[in-house]
Amino acid sequence: MELQVNGHASYCYTGGKPFDPAKPTVVFIHGVLNDHSVWILQSRYFAHHGWNVLAVDLPGHCRSAGEPPRSVEEAARFIVALLDAAGVPRAALVGHSFGSLIALEVAGSAPERVSQLVMVGTAFPMKVSPALLDASLNQPMKAIDMVNTFSHSMLAPPPSSLGPGTWLLGGSRALMKRVLASNPRHNVFHLGFKACDDYQGGEVQAARSQCAILFIAGRNDQMTPPRAMQALAAKARHGRIVTLEAGHALMTEAPDAVLFALKDFLQP
Template sequence: MELIVNGHTTYAYTGGKPLDAAKPTVVFIHGVLNDHSVWILQSRWFANHGWNVLAIDLPGHCKSAGKAPATVEEAADFVVALLDAAGVQKAALVGHSFGSLIALETAARAPERVSHLAMVGTAYPMAVSPALLDSALNAPMKAIDMVNVFSHSMMAPPPSSLGPGTWLYGGSRALMRRVLASNREVNVFHVGFNACNDYANGEAAIAAVQCPVLFLLGAADQMTPPKAVKSLSAKAPSSKTVVVQAGHALMSEAPDDVLFALRDFLAG
């Protein structure tokens, strides 16, 4: 599905289903150097179980035109504009990594538009090492290899992910290279990492959130380890935390566990 958001074409995967105003809506927001496809199992399941699904490519990424968001705040404004363009008054937001910060900031800025907030593979602050920032800018292929080592805790996923024999490292590298190549005007790798590193409104934002909150974390996550969410969870005492056996690439390493956690959370 294509929507015109802020004057530019935005791609949203709907699971093959048309938007239905009578159904609840869930928006899936990807992380740095990813696209809508990282949510393939989860988005298709929700699309076939009574939900409108908008699994987006952020602006300047793959199938979406426009300027890649340089800050979390800028990306949050885009999500609100996306809801307007889709004619959706209220939606559940599910974000991974960079996307989790975008979802958080959106829920704080427009609480009346967000029914649920699920932060997957998240941390605050989401600091990025100077070495990784430098590599993302000056040696992106090297940085892609670094991120893949940090992001994965297994070589091949369970059968319900992309299928038996899928090579997580190779598949992820190919996706990241494709996303990087999709924007010839700006290095979305470095821009995204900078946005994560510079975001300083997390604690104020979580205090302003008015909807149910889920922290969905990977026990073996080296990028955003579970302990790194404590500053947010402490300010959201009624939130729920689920830890699954996975690294930072939760959606592919623990696809069923991630799906079931989201299913149970959004059913509430």
Template sequence: MQFDMDGASAYAYTGGKPFDPALPTVVLIHGAQNDHSVWALQSRYLAHHGHSVLAVDLPGHGRSSGPALTSIGEMADWLLVVLDAAGVRRAILAGHSMGSLIALEASRRAPDVVAALALLGTTYPMKVSDTLLQTARDDEEAAIDMVNAWSHSSIAHKPSCPGPGFSVMGGARRLMQRMSARNPAQLFYTDFAACNSYAEGEAAASAVRCPVLFVFGKKDVMTPPRSTKLLTAAMAHGTIVHVDAGHQMMAEAPDAVLDALAGFAASIKPMETQETP
């Protein structure tokens, strides 16, 4: 699904079904140097089981035109404009890593739009080391290799996803390389810097009153579960699910992530998600 955003193109994958804003809507927000394809299994399942889905490509990523936005606040504002363009009045926002900060900030800016939050691979503050920031700025290919290694719990995933013979690490690396090829203007550095500089997370979390789901990877070294106490304490009403995966949990534990998201989405009453005009 393509949107015209003041002359710029914004893309959202709808899970293989036409988008219907009258259905309960789930919005899926990817992380740094990724695009909508990281939600391949989850987006299609939700779209074929009673929900409308918007798996967005952020500006400068995937099929959305650039340049990439430089702050979490700008990304949250962009997301809210996309929802308005799609006719979505209420939605469940599900974000992974950088996308979780975008979802959180969008809930702070437009609480009436956000029916529920699912925060995957999240933490706050989401600080990035100076070494990694410099590498992302000066040698993006090396930064891709570093993050790809740190984001996975194993080099040999059994069973593979989405099928036998598919390399989880190879697929993630190739996706990040493809994002670099499509947008060579230091995309990884821009994304990392936005995560590193985001300073409103504690205030945003303290203001959340809607249902919240946390999904943490037990083997995540990028946003380890022990680093999440500020967020989980601020949103003590949230439900916490741990999956047997590293940071790239949608690929390493796709079924477990799907079970958590689908169960959470089903628990949100339709009238909480989408009101009929």
């Protein structure tokens, strides 16, 4: 599904179902160097169980046109504009990593637009090491290898979201290279990491949000360790934490567990 947002075509995967304004809507927001496909299991489930699904490619990523967001706040304004373009007054937001900060910023800055919020693999502050930040700019292929090493706690869990025995590290590496190559004009890798590193509004927006918030953490996450979300969770009015046996790539390492946590939390 394509929507015109801020004058540009924006792609949203709908889980194979047509968009129905009468249904509740859940928006899935990916992280740095990812796209809508990281939510394949979760988005298809909700699309076939009474929800509209908008699993978005952020601007300047893969099938979405426009300038890639240079800050969490800019990306959050895009999500609000996306809801406007879809004619959705209020939606549940599910974000992973960078996407979790975007979803949180929407929930704090436009609380009337967010019914429920899920933050997967999150942290605040979400600081990026200087070495990794520099590599994402000057040696992106090296940085992709670094990120994948830190993001995965297993190589081929049976089953994974891509099928039993899939080489998850290799699949994630291929996805990141494809997303990076999708925008030769802008280094979306570095821009995304810098946006995470620069973001300062997390605790303020968690306190401003009015909705229930679910935090999904990977017990073996080296990118956003579970302890790094504690202060943020303490600021949430209605916060709940679920910890899964996974690294940072939760949707591929623990796809069913992530789905069950979402299913238990999200209510139409």
